[in-house]
Every structure is written in structure tokens, then in C-alpha cells.
Amino acid sequence: MSIRIGILGYGNLGRGVEKAVCASDDMELTAVFTRRSPESVKTVSGAKVLSADALADMKDDIDVLVLCGGSATDLPVQTPKYASMFNVVDSFDTHANIPSHFAAVDAAAGAAGKVGVISCGWDPGMFSLARLYSHSVLPDGKDYTFWGRGVSQGHSDAIRRIEGVRDARQYTVPVEEALAQVRSGSNPELTTRQKHTRECYVVAEEGADKARIEKEIKEMPNYFADYDTTVTFISEEEMKASHNTLPHGGSVIYSGQTGDSHHVIEYSLKLDSNPEFTGSVIASVARAAYRMNREGMSGAKTMFDIAPKYLSPLDDAELRAHLL
């Protein structure tokens, strides 16, 4: 019997989860749920679209509900709410609020006897696992996380909010020199500026003051002020032709010791599509949530709590025979 998946929220991430679920033999997509008018949404796979209000009556029709909303306002409400009805998975990534989000989901999921897995994807997610495994194996060491080269949607949005900007795409780029230093095992102390640069491609409104836009970007606190930032104005055509995908990736590099012996562990990703890869991670976690719940587990979880075998559609004996 297939694992029946629901998706709430149908943006880039929702489409990424849809693609992964449809490509998995052991899962089926029951429906996409939206807070918009269902008639206004067409799914890529042809899966049906229902109003989010329909979820309350579908407790027996869905094994795992995947929450594809944003971390700022959607997930803090949605994940606990739906964890009281379904096994759920989200990609909550507001780091400072993870403890309170975890507690809220744990209370709801625990009371309902459901599993609620938070903060899944690649960072938090696969990169978190790389950090945890490395720290556990080599307690005497230091982890470094580099992101990119890839599109940061949050930074692109921040530029778009500047007056006179029609469109923007921001690439986060790791500094090669810093990467080389870390890989050498020299354990450097690196400032924010030494680790990443930011490349901005901007389509300005006609007649806009480009010098002012560039200055506003470069001086924007938190987003750009602490980085070496380049701003390049391009045409709308060039934006469409050369910046129409969402690649990303990066590396977690761990540099550790056993006495005088040095060891470097690196986990790296090179992704053509950030939302499709993130959606694929989430789909495998949905499988795990379903299986763990069937074995009697409940409450909030992160990928740290999931034995790796639960993520795979293969059975334990096959895993040992082919992948160990």
C-alpha cells in the first residue's frame, strides 16, 4: 500500500515535493491543498487541488501532510495545528526559533500520537547531519559551512523591495581562498566577509537612479553590509535568459584531530534546483515519519532522531546487502 501524501502550499517547494512524491513507487499524492481558490491552482502532475479547509475532514485519507509554507508566519501556526491531525513534515529554518517551534509541535503531535518532523531540507537538514556526525566522531574539531554558488531567495526578495527595482537575483558565492584554507586543515578564524561574497543582478525600472539602488543594496544591514557585494544592472531579457533557474549548494567542512593526527571531513552539494532537491529530502523524511509512526513513535522529531534506514524504500536486508 502506498504512503498517501498531502501537500499544503504550492510554491516552488510544493512543486519540488510533488515531483519527488510522484517519482517514488511507494508514495502517492492524494491532493495539493491551498489557501487560495483551488480553481486558480493547476498542478504540474495533474494532482487534484483542494481548499486547505478540506483537511479537517481528511484525517483518514492522508498518512503524511507536508507543509510547504514559509518559516516567518505560516509554519509556526500550521505545523502544530496539523500535527494534531496528521503526521507532518516541515522545512522550518528560522534558527533562533527552532526550540519554541519544536516544543509547540511536540505538544501537538505527542497528544495526537502523530510524528511531526521539523526543519528538513539541506540546511537545516543534510548539512545538519554532516555537522552532527562529524562532531560525534571527532569531538576535537571545528565545523565550517559554506553556501553557494547559488541563488538566495531571501536576498533576492530584499533587493526587489528597493524602490526602482523591477527584478533581482542574488547569488551567494563562497570565497575560494577561504575554502582552500579550511580544507587544508589549518582551522582559520574567518569573518563573515572572508567566507562569502554576494553577486546581485538587478533589472531597474526605466529612469531609476541606479547609483542610489546600488548604494542601498550594498549598505543594507544583515543582508549585504557585512559582505563584499557586487551589483550588475541587466535587462529584463537577460534576467529571463540567464537567471531563470534556482541552483544552489555548498559544503560542510569539518576539521578535527585525534592527538597529532589531522582529519578533514567534507560533505558537499551541487544542486541544479534548490527547491527540487529540498523537496526530495522532504519526501524521504515523509516516508520515515510514516514508518516511525507505524512503529509506535510520536512527538516532534528532527532528522537527528531518524535512523537512516527509515528514509529508504528498501528493506533492511537489501540495504545491508547493497549499500553497507
Added chain:
Amino acid sequence: MSIRIGILGYGNLGRGVEKAVCASDDMELTAVFTRRSPESVKTVSGAKVLSADALADMKDDIDVLVLCGGSATDLPVQTPKYASMFNVVDSFDTHANIPSHFAAVDAAAGAAGKVGVISCGWDPGMFSLARLYSHSVLPDGKDYTFWGRGVSQGHSDAIRRIEGVRDARQYTVPVEEALAQVRSGSNPELTTRQKHTRECYVVAEEGADKARIEKEIKEMPNYFADYDTTVTFISEEEMKASHNTLPHGGSVIYSGQTGDSHHVIEYSLKLDSNPEFTGSVIASVARAAYRMNREGMSGAKTMFDIAPKYLSPLDDAELRAHLL
């Protein structure tokens, strides 16, 4: 209270485990156990050395027994035997026999209510995890494992068995071109010869026929015949000066798709000391075995069955706050 560890077998791996246990605040080394005469063994840490025969009376003194014998003849007997008395961890790596070894350990550990974790280290071990996570997240893809540059002790031993060879060190070296092809995402089909070369450094006995030794090495089936192998004769002094450590490492590269989007995942290790890193992995698994058993789990396990959190000395809330 510290986790009390015993080590059976005191070669390179036993010393690696000893170092890792002594560096962990939450573990203590109860004793090293040997089948040799205990007086003949001196431990690096000063830990006491007891006869392996003493183990039968120490069920209440040791939480996890780490088995550091060889996969060929030691572990198939020792792991099931001691899993009936202790939680155990081994590094069994004879791939074809993993199913039968798992079954034997499962029967013994299950009956005794203990946890027996087999095949821990980096391959099998960390590399197996990299393969499993990648396959689970991106079912449509292919994994490639490259080893080296590093010393293969099995291949070094095979050379030492040739007549006229006094000492030998064999380095397994991945072919850069093959690595580059795989990292590009082109999913090449690679033969054994295309993936790795073998570099042999040999100290010959005085007057030995070097041409014959070189020929015997290069034509040795399974070990060298399928590889491009180079043989370099060196002096005993040079062997001691330049080849006195056991570095190793390698990469698991996974090349996968979501529709038209391509993704490359790479997990790589660069290790100054193979036995010390392997010992560190095993020590973290010993911690997990102890904690899982305290929670009521029993039977044979592999690293696939271990939720990552169990490997870390930090508690769950700390892990979420600092590493997620």
C-alpha cells in the same frame, strides 16, 4: 556515570579506539583484553591489560565491548560469542558475509537483550551512510566510491608474502580523471582499472630478484592484475622515514536527477590516520549502542539503524540549538 568500555584485541585499531575513548568525557576504558599473555602488552594510555578469558566474569563491569579483531577469522566467532554477554561493536568488513554475520549476531544479542552493532568504521560505516542518504533522497541516481590516496594494509600484506620481500607499503590512488568525470555528473561507466591505480613501495631482501618480485606483484590476481600498478624498490631507511604512517580517505560521490535537474552529492574524507579515525567512529557507535540498549533496544544493528543523535554526547536540545 561514564560508559564503561572494554577493548578486545590490541593492534592498530585497538589503539585507535583506546585513544578515542580516553578523549571522551562520557566514557572510560575499563581494560584492554588480549589473547596474548597480558604481561606482554603495554597500553598507550596505561589502561590495564587482562586476559580475554577474564571477560566471562566481567558482565557487570563493562557496558560495551569493542571487538578489534580481524574479519577473516576473529570476528565471525567473537562478535556472536560476546554479544551474548555484552553490548558489542565490531568493524566486520567482509562484504559478502555481512548477511550471515548479522544473523549470527542478531540471534545472540537478541536472546541476551544486548545490542550488537556490526560493520562500523568509514567503509563500511560513514561511506555506507553517505550512500544510503543519497539513494534515499534521490532514488534516480548512481553512487561511486573512490578510495585513497591511502595505505591498504591488505595489499601491503599481500606483497610482504612474496618471496624476497622484506617490507612493503601499498597506496591506493584514485584516478583524477575519473573523479572529475563523476563530479561533472556525466554518470560514466568505469572499469576497475579506470578508477584506481596502485603504487607499491618495496624493500627487497639482499640479492633478491627484483624483476621477478615486480612481475609477481603486477600479475597477482584480485589484488593487482586488474590495476595499473607501479612498483618502486626503496631502502629500509626510506621505508621508515617516508612511509611510517597510515593515511587514507576517499570519496562517495552520488550523481542523481530530479527530472531534468542534476544534483551531485559528495562525502569525502582525508585522514592522517586510518586506524585512529576508524577507532573514533567505533567509539561514537559504542556510545550509541549503550544508549539504545538503555532505551530497551536489542539485537544486531548497523549504522543504518542508529538515529544520529545517539552518537553524540550532547543532549537532544543542545544538538537542535547548536548543530541543526
